[in-house]
Amino acid sequence: MKLQPFKTFRGIIAPLDGSNVDTDQIIPKQFLKSIRRTGFGESLFFDWRYLPNGDPDPAFSLNQPAVAGAQILLTRNNFGCGSSREHAVWAVMQYGFNCVIAPFRGEGDDRIPAFADIFRNNGVKNGLLTVELTEEEVETIFEAVAQSPGVEATVDLENQAVTLHTSPEQSYSFEVDPTVKDHLLRGLDDIALTLQYESAITAFEAKHATYLANEKPR
Amino acid sequence: MAKTLFDKIWDRHVVETFEGGTTLLYIDRHLVHEVTSPQAFEGLRLSGRAVRRPELSFATMDHNVPTTPDRATVRDPVSKAQMDALETHCRDFDIALYGLGDPRQGIVHIIGPELGITVPGLTMVCGDSHTSTHGAFGTLAFGIGTSEVEHVLATQTLRQMRPRTFRVEFTGALSPGTTAKDMILDLIGRIGTAGGTGYVLEYSGEAVETLSMEARMTICNMSIEAGARAGMIAPDETTYAYIEREARPFAPQGPDLDEAVAFWRTLSSDPDAAFDRTLAIDASEIAPQVTWGTNPGMVTDVTGRVPGFDDVPGSTPRDVEKALNYMGLSPGIAMTDITLDTIFIGSCTNARLEDLRGAAGILRGRKVADRTRLLVVPGSAEVRRQAEEEGLDKIFTDAGGEWRFAGCSMCLGMNPDQLKPGERAASTSNRNFEGRQGKGGRTHLVSPEMAAAAAVEGHFVDIREWQKENEVAAL
Numbered sequence: 019m020k021l022q023p024f025k026t027f028r029g030i031i032a033p034l035d036g037s038n039v040d041t042d043q044i045i046p047k048q049f050l051k052s053i054r055r056t057g058f059g060e061s062l063f064f065d066w067r068y069l070p071n072g073d074p075d076p077a078f079s080l081n082q083p084a085v086a087g088a089q090i091l092l093t094r095n096n097f098g099c100g101s102s103r104e105h106a107v108w109a110v111m112q113y114g115f116n117c118v119i120a121p122f123r124g125e126g127d128d129r130i131p132a133f134a135d136i137f138r139n140n141g142v143k144n145g146l147l148t149v150e151l152t153e154e155e156v157e158t159i160f161e162a163v164a165q166s167p168g169v170e171a172t173v174d175l176e177n178q179a180v181t182l183h184t185s186p187e188q189s190y191s192f193e194v195d196p197t198v199k200d201h202l203l204r205g206l207d208d209i210a211l212t213l214q215y216e217s218a219i220t221a222f223e224a225k226h227a228t229y230l231a232n233e234k235p236r
Numbered sequence: 237m238a239k240t241l242f243d244k245i246w247d248r249h250v251v252e253t254f255e256g257g258t259t260l261l262y263i264d265r266h267l268v269h270e271v272t273s274p275q276a277f278e279g280l281r282l283s284g285r286a287v288r289r290p291e292l293s294f295a296t297m298d299h300n301v302p303t304t305p306d307r308a309t310v311r312d313p314v315s316k317a318q319m320d321a322l323e324t325h326c327r328d329f330d331i332a333l334y335g336l337g338d339p340r341q342g343i344v345h346i347i348g349p350e351l352g353i354t355v356p357g358l359t360m361v362c363g364d365s366h367t368s369t370h371g372a373f374g375t376l377a378f379g380i381g382t383s384e385v386e387h388v389l390a391t392q393t394l395r396q397m398r399p400r401t402f403r404v405e406f407t408g409a410l411s412p413g414t415t416a417k418d419m420i421l422d423l424i425g426r427i428g429t430a431g432g433t434g435y436v437l438e439y440s441g442e443a444v445e446t447l448s449m450e451a452r453m454t455i456c457n458m459s460i461e462a463g464a465r466a467g468m469i470a471p472d473e474t475t476y477a478y479i480e481r482e483a484r485p486f487a488p489q490g491p492d493l494d495e496a497v498a499f500w501r502t503l504s505s506d507p508d509a510a511f512d513r514t515l516a517i518d519a520s521e522i523a524p525q526v527t528w529g530t531n532p533g534m535v536t537d538v539t540g541r542v543p544g545f546d547d548v549p550g551s552t553p554r555d556v557e558k559a560l561n562y563m564g565l566s567p568g569i570a571m572t573d574i575t576l577d578t579i580f581i582g583s584c585t586n587a588r589l590e591d592l593r594g595a596a597g598i599l600r601g602r603k604v605a606d607r608t609r610l611l612v613v614p615g616s617a618e619v620r621r622q623a624e625e626e627g628l629d630k631i632f633t634d635a636g637g638e639w640r641f642a643g644c645s646m647c648l649g650m651n652p653d654q655l656k657p658g659e660r661a662a663s664t665s666n667r668n669f670e671g672r673q674g675k676g677g678r679t680h681l682v683s684p685e686m687a688a689a690a691a692v693e694g695h696f697v698d699i700r701e702w703q704k705e706n707e708v709a710a711l
Contacts, residue, residue: 019279019383037555038429038531042669047650051300051314053274053321065671096430099463099531100669102365103272104381123430127513131433135465136365136379143383195397197256208383209285212391215252215260219288219393222251228264228292229355229496231488 021145021205027116028172028183029089033079033163034063039093040100041137045109058105059112084167091118092159095130097148098137107140117147117173119180121156142198145205147175149192158188175202238506240401241470242436245376245503249359251393261396264358266388267344268295268331270322271650272363276386277325288392290330294353295322297335298343299650303613303640308337315651329389342616342642345369345584349453350618352484356471356500361388366584366666367466368459372452374471374503376436379460399465400512402435403505406443408520413700415594416451417586417664417683419443420458421525423517425535428550432464435513438505439469443519449478450590457585458666461532470504524699526571527668527681529559534668538686538698542569562670563678564658572696574680578661579610579691580673581684582640583647586664587615591684592623593711595664596631598688598699600711603636605694610637611653613645626711637691649674662690 049061067078074081080088091110097120098106110118118141120132131138132150141148151159162169162184172181175194182188200206212219239247252260273295280287287293300315301307310316319336326333334340340347345366348354354370360377361367363385370377384394406419424431437459444452452469459467476497479487488496523537533550536543542560544567545553560566565574581587581595592614604610612632614620620642623629629639646653647665655661655677664687668679682690689697 019386036558037552038533040531040667040669042648042667042672046671046675047648050271050650051312051318053278053318055275055278065675096433096463099429100365100667102363102367102379102381104275104363104383107381130428130430130463134430134463135433136381140381140383143381195256197254197258197397200256208395209283209387209390212260212387212393212395216391218252218260219262219391222262223392226248226262227499229357229488229492230264230292230486231352231492232485 020207023205024145024147024175024202026172026174026176027089028170029116030085030087030168030170031090031092031159031163032085032088033160034091034093035079035160037094038096038099041098041103041106042100044098044106045103050103050105055108056112058109059114062109062113082167087114089114089116090171090173091115092156092163093118093120094156095121095123095132097133099134102136104140106137107144107146111144111146115146117149119149119151119156119159121153122150123153142201143208145202147173147202149173149180151190151192155190175199238509240505240509240511241374241438241468241503242376242401243509245357245359246398257397258395259398260393261359262393263361263388264292265353265360266293267348267353267360267362267367268293268385269299269344269362269364270297270318271299272382273325273385274318274321275382276389277329279386280389285390287329287331287389292392293331293389295326295331295333296341296344296347297322299644299648301336301643302651303643303645303653305641307641339617342618343584343587343644345457346588346615346619349373349449350484350616352479352487355479355487355496356475357503361394365460366457368464369453369457369584371456371459371466371468372449373475374468374500376466376468378465399436400434401438402432402464402513403438403440403511405441405514405516406439406519407441407516408443408518409446410443410519410522411700413685413703414522414524415683415685416447416454418522418525419519420455421527421532421535421681422522424458424462424532425525426517427462427515429461429531429533430463432459432462435464437462437464437467438511439467441519444469445472448590449474450588453588454585458532461666471500476500524683524686526686526696528563528565528571529556530562530668530670532666532668532681534559536571538571538696540571542567572698575660575695576608576662576690577659578655579608579687580646580661580663580665581611581687582613582615582645583665584615584644585666586684587613587619589619589622591664592619592628595684595688596628597708597711598685599635599637599692600631602692604691608691608694610635610691611640611646612637613640614642616642646673648672662687662696
């Protein structure tokens with residue numbers, strides 16, 4: 019699937035203050051029965067977002083009027099853990115988020131990434147930028163959002179920076195894998211790219227054993 | 237250079253390496269189920285692309301399927317539409333499908349090994365995070381999203397960054413009453429639910445080598461609950477014996493098998509191979525585990541108590557408080573004082589024949605406690621058949637339990653098997669997330685034996701003590 023190239027944007031930050039937000043919370047199972055790729059935005063965080071009668075829960079952070087239309091989700095460590103459901107990324111994006119910010123922990127060999135692996139990877143495939151900052155930086159942004167709900171930030175992937183529009187402005191740089199960066203900035207279609215290597219795949223298959231017996235018993 | 241098990245498998249699947257380190261990795265087996273595949277097939281149709289190697293993909297229906305005897309009538313029209321879509325796509329793209337009613341139907345991670353689709357030395361993927369299960373055979377198996385499902389269908393490859401390696405060595409021997417489930421829960425309790433993120437885990441050591449294939453699958457299955465996409469165990473005589481034990485139509489046979497085994501014997505990590513991270517755990521010190529919170533890292537010994545808000549390394553006091561509020565528990569409650577409404581024995585973690593035997597051994601000649609419901613859901617139609625041949629179904633129903641047909645069932649409650657709000661369950665599944673087994677439902681993860689004993693008593697018991705006090709026959 020060809021993606022929209024990721025462009026620098028300025029948007030409202032919505033806070034979701036919890037760690038280990040799992041994919042069952044992001045998009046509960048009953049919405050996975052759809053065979054479509056769209057229509058998941060209104061079910062994002064369903065069990066937290068709505069009261070039993072179906073009204074938005076006024077206590078839920080994303081339901082605060084100040085963050086209506088937010089494009090940046092601010093959360094805690096290990097976001098997107100759990101299942102491989104790409105519906106979680108679809109729901110986050112179809113709600114309106116283009117970027118999720120969360121903190122990594124530790125350093126070097128002890129570094130624990132901010133996002134669960136499959137979620138982050140699914141994000142790349144759909145043009146969702148996941149930004150890892152330090153715990154202190156994320157804490158500072160949470161405080162800024164608490165002080166001025168609806169505060170905006172500019173996310174610049176080209177220069178790998180998030181600028182928080184407080185006064186004075188604060189800027190945070192982030193690391194991103196060069197391949198991921200290129201993929202997002204150009205909105206690449208992975209399958210089309212890979213199919214350019216079809217002859218290499220065919221050559222590989224000719225010498226590769228797959229240890230499969232009985233190729234077509236139905 | 238010395239190589240790990242992971243290195244050996246990865247290296248023989250590299251088609252191309254791109255600038256920046258992305259690898260085009262060949263995929264030997266692709267498992268498909270109804271929930272994460274429809275958009276992938278639709279993507280192929282929209283772009284006019286074909287499935288490159290349909291014979292390397294295998295599909296079944298497991299997540300949505302009812303488990304009651306009238307299951308052929310799927311009453312939920314949305315579930316039905318998803319199952320119908322899989323049938324259409326598999327027919328049009330020429331992919332083998334073991335659908336509802338087929339004797340080979342079952343949870344995708346249970347039928348793979350059963351049918352010999354899973355063997356050592358492969359790369360294997362599925363749009364399902366518990367694909368890590370198949371790593372028990374010494375194969376690199378990991379879950380992928382739907383975009384990647386489409387990529388595999390179209391190209392039989394994936395673009396991947398090489399993960400790091402993490403060896404977990406379980407030394408010593410498990411003590412009676414403890415199982416593979418306790419080993420993996422203990423590990424997750426130590427390293428946390430993100431402790432394995434970015435790594436492929438290799439489990440080794442005496443306590444792993446002595447495990448059956450079924451138990452090894454339980455461990456590898458929950459690698460993802462530690463954040464690792466894949467977990468692996470080197471193949472050995474136990475692995476080869478499993479492959480030969482029964483008719484496994486897709487596994488190499490005869491001389492092909494001999495040749496394959498000769499190759500598989502070369503796969504173990506070299507003695508001096510370097511891992512990015514290592515951890516040793518003394519298996520003899522592992523106690524039966526019970527989760528108390530809303531992620532699998534929130535776990536303690538059955539002899540333990542619900543922790544205080546400040547007493548959980550890796551979780552903030554607020555996270556612990558939120559989890560305990562959801563679970564309806566307070567700090568200091570003994571795990572054995574937690575009473576249960578429902579016992580669920582099933583899922584890709586613990587619904588193989590050995591798991592059912594373990595539970596049935598506890599339940600034989602006993603009754604499920606008053607006001608406790610027992611649901612036993614075999615992992616596949618074949619597990620169900622074998623269990624019935626051994627009379628296990630009778631043990632469960634005589635005890636007052638329900639004996640169901642194969643599917644994912646209450647592990648995630650996509651089908652009608654769900655917890656009600658506030659209902660508390662002991663579950664042999666893999667995730668105790670909020671709402672996972674039904675909105676408002678409260679899940680405690682345990683081994684099949686612990687679940688069965690809890691069914692008898694209506695609350696958790698230390699299976700080690702309970703077995704001393706009660707006569708339990710090995711089945």
